[in-house]
Amino acid sequence: MTTRIFSSGIRRREDPRLITGQASYTADIKLPGMTHAAILRSPHAHARIKSIDASAAAGRDGVVAVFTGADTEGALNGIPCAWQVPNSDVKAVDHPPIAKDVVRYVGDAVAVVVAESRYVAEDALEHVDVEYEPLSSVTDPKKATADGAPQLHEDAPGNQAFHWTVSGGDAGAAFSEADVVVKDRIVHQRLIPNAMEPRAAVAQWVGSTQDLTLWSTSQNPHIARFLMSVVTDLPEHRIRVIAQEVGGGFGSKIPFYADEAIIAFCAMRTGGPVKWVETRSENYQATIHGRDHIEEVELAATRDGKITGVRAAVWAGMGAYLSTASTGIPTILHGLMYAGPYDIPNVHGDVYGVFTNATPVDAYRGAGRPEATFLVERMVNLLADKLGMDPVELRRKNLIPAFENGHDVSTGLTYDSGDYEKALDMLMDSIAYQDLRRDQAAARSEGKHVGIGVTTYVEICGLGPSQVAGAVGFGGGLWESAIIRFHPTGKVNVMTGASPHGQGEETTFAQVVSHELGVDVDDIEVLHGDTDTSPMGWGTYGSRTTAVAGAAVALGARKLKEKGKAIAAHLLEAAVEDIEYDDGNFFVKGSPDQSKTIDDIALMANVAWNLPEGMEPGFESTTFYDPPNFAYPFGAHAAVVELDPDTGQISLTRYVAVDDCGTQINPMIIEGQVHGGVVQGAGPALWEGAVYDDGGQLITGSMMDYALPRADMVPEIETMSTDTPSPDHPLGVKGIGETGTIASTVTVYNAVMDALKPFGVDKLDMPLTPERVWRAIHHGNGS
Amino acid sequence: MYAAQIDYHRACSLQEAIALLQEHEGAKIIAGGHSLIPLLRFRLSDASSLIDIGRLDELKGISRSNGCVSIGALTTHAELASSDVLKDACPIIPEAAAVIGDPQVRNRGTVGGNLAHADPGSDLPTVLVALGAEFRVAGPSGDRLVAAADFFQGLMSTALGNDDVLTSVEVPAAQAGQGMAYAKYIHPASRYAVVGAAAVLTASGDTCSAARVAVGGLTPSATRAPSVECSLTGNGLGEKAQAEAASQVANDLGDDLLGDISASAGYRLKMAEVYVGRAVAAAAARTA
């Protein structure tokens, strides 16, 4: 009755509405009486607000209201950071939604104008008179910790937001006994997430019932509701958050932003619905950035290439305030991965979270793990250079051997399952590595410069067991839930608390239910994103939606299968133990014509005319799934680049990705995730970077200056996979949303550095712009 | 970004456009909008009203007569890139137009707007200076022709008066023995030229009998490179001669060089040599 849809690349059902323009985003919402807000943002990186006079703005035609920080006094609490990382001393500095006395970055909210149209609101912004006393500022996370650096928060002396450590084995001993030590200083520049849809919010307040509805571009509406209640003191059950169509997030729509609280406040004060849609320029300043690490790293090894230790000190720029999940990124999602896919017994890391006069930093695709993979993979290459070994051989020598059910790592994690060498073998075969090296040598002798980068990686995702979430200081749970509801006609709604925004779970979750219960995939509709109708859940990020919510869906379907068996047994007058299930049919063992279809069962359960004694009517399951472990996808990637020594220009000519995300539900969607992820990770290696000038102004304030990768800048991405099932997940799936980004930055970087070897260059900061590369070729190391 | 309040008028004829410009102080022509609208949105333009010339058919189209090609000011970059007339008569123009921005920009942006805006990173000024084109300008006191080299007067500044409309570009068609090429270092974010080099060479036998070379991107406006031209003219077109000529370009560009975070002025200067070399090499190869 059904075609094979599990493990098949059926088309994404999300796409027709997206590509025909029928999808409805937050910006599309129009409500009767709706007004429009524009937010005045600080033009200074650091300044004291001496006075604000909003009267001229407030008096303009069409302006409904102007609010400043003083107006929110007593109505809005500070914006919280929700991750109190252990082994650290996180400073919970005050983050007023609208700045009151001091602005701390270019983009900090100073006032909000509510008007009849967005144009009127924007014009009025120019008439809010703010007198600033500029203060000195700092945007470099290392410089911010220096003596005499400008101080951002009284409660955080030395601008230290926290100091976190990770330790396993005895790194001190490993380094003092090492035959070889290699060191490097690695800088991960700030990145701007650039979701296709900027953020937006519409707030509606119904005074008579005291209900707040917020339409928001959130990756996790339930967390937004939770934090909205913390910030406004409104009871959680009076708040409804709806994330309807969300046009990508890459982590930038995880945080609960001041802006959402401001718009809710405007709605409550003006009594009517208020809409705010971020402009792209505003997005560059006021939506979180990613990365921003300065790392001093060393690797210890024996003479024959066995890695014995890794040690790192990291200064992680947090920006001016601690965003919702910010503190967990350079710590739990970064430092715990310092061993990578290798058997490295001794690890030590010190991570310093640092306040700077810049846009707050939070999770950006890969979040902490691209930096960790970079750290390990860059150092492995430097070690190979030092030992005169082939970098792939060195990797092989140190990879953790295949394991099926748990491998303890020195950082304290237990990787789930892996066969790292198999992925590497597949990659080596595919690129014909030895031939490639030969070709490279031949090309060099003709004056052509080709570089090859190879990465083996493992990453941590599928966040995660809630107990662990609690233990690592995350202010929420990390389980997911699913409701599977059969209607009398056998059609199905699946409600998930996760909140997909481009990843395709409306398709893959339908495939899971179809696979488990034999319902045609087109008869299943997946609903999400509305706290009033979706069950509780913690959202979509950290490559967790299929790994966690998908498990809830699979288990929920299996519950219904059991109920179906009981009903079938009753109707067929057989014992439950004698009922078998196959592809949507329940039948008596040995006599397949004595059967009931899933449709028969759904109908009978819903009408309840004839059910087993004591059975509740309805054909619906609610399932809560808390994963027993994180998921650890892994793989091996290779990049080939060509270098033009006359200009320093790099062209990425080939990229091959072998990824293992366990069992595959929809290979086409997986391929898409890898393509996008790889390109997004290549961006910072070659082109992308947010740059502040000495005064804390964002120079890369628009797409005319911030260089995003484009289709014609990357080759066709070649994808392959191994599939090592997760021992924990009911379907064996892991996660694929971030692997591309996690592996590709360093793969491309190492390829360029490989091309630069004949020029004696072994150190360059990202992005590897032509000028940097050209200068290094002509003037030696350094940027 | 939201533009401030602004008036809008649509002109039905060239004469009306000029009259509207005279009538409304601070008015600006709008053609494809791909340079002006960003300025309005960033509130960086002080234009108080817009005169839309987008529907003036008299400013559209490409035609060839008497060894000269006339390109209407409203011709889009995409039309330039795909024009058979130009591919035949002046192939460097389609070559350059094809690397302007991206398809959206090429579909909306016009020759007239590109030249009138005179962005230092624009491609067409460099090419048209190298070709020795002339621009036809209509104003309250009639028509005039301005040589490309006189038209560009510095950073985003041209010979156009407030009430002038650029109506067409007149370019000489290629002659026998001529080869022309444009080499562009594309800005990774904006797609404008970091450095653009245009070379129009004439060969007779093995010698270069005439050379016109222009550079843009790193200078406030498109600039002829007389030292390069001089070095080429009367000499052979071998690799060595090309390199020798390209190495002269620094003499022609002055001290006022532009740079940004993706490419400093010093680096651009070096790249000018590389790209002039490439344009010259490609043009030389096409003289055959």
Ligand SMILES: Cc1cc2nc3c(=O)[nH]c(=O)nc-3n(C[C@H](O)[C@H](O)[C@H](O)COP(=O)(O)OP(=O)(O)OC[C@H]3O[C@@H](n4cnc5c(N)ncnc54)[C@H](O)[C@@H]3O)c2cc1C
């Ligand atoms: C993302 C992006 C990338 C780009 N990349 C490139 C690139 O790589 N290379 C390149 O060369 N350009 C590039 N451009 C600029 C593009 O070519 C513009 O379209 C062009 O410069 C302006 O043409 P327009 O018709 O859009 O002019 P508009 O924006 O309408 O007008 C621009 C200016 O010219 C004036 N004007 C327009 N027409 C006339 C006329 N007939 N007479 C007198 N004044 C007139 C207007 O008053 C205004 O001041 C890019 C633009 C964008 C947005």
